[in-house]
Amino acid sequence: MSHLETVSPPQIRTADVADAAELARLSAQLGYPCQPIAMRQRLERLAARPDHAVFVASVEERAPLAGWVHVGAGLWLESGECAEILGLVVDAAMRRGGLGRRLIGAAEQWSRAAGFERIVVRSNAVRPEAHTFYPSLEYTLEKTQRVYGKALTP
Secondary structure (H helix, E strand, O other): HHHHHHOOOEEEEOOOOOHHHHHHHHHHHOOOOOOOHHHHHHHHHHHHOEEEEEEEEEEOOOEEEEEEEEEEEEEEOOOOOEEEEEEEEEEEOOOEEOOOOOOHHHHHHHHHHHHOOOOOEEOOOOOOOHHHHHOOOOOOOOOOOOOOOOOOOO
16 A cells, blocks of 8 residues: 555645745655755746746645646747646655656646647656656657756856
8 A cells, every 4th residue: 555545635736935845855856956945946936937837746734745746838949839747756655656647637737728739758768667657648759869968167
């Protein structure tokens, strides 16, 4: 039995800057450690953008968050505009209980309401569980790619 089955059903809501420490904690589980103050600053910037949304799952008031999803508008010269799931994490103790599906559902609902006809998600090659999760939600593999980065110094 998952932890999710032993508590009240999770509520999905829009993230608030007061959630910053919990979002940072969950980001670390995803492999992206972040200080709460930096997460708060990111949330404040995203809250000012109508083309992005962050939803959180909470099981109980004032309890640790169970997960989050970040969705936003993407515009590419070659392929046009669509919504993109930019991040998704479910607390390790809450996985495999349907919460990821509910968070994706919130992202899809936001995307439809924003007028998007298509949604995409990128998944790290080192996350095999995601490679079965997304197809189970009717997402199809469209391409594989590598991501390169470079620090920009003044």
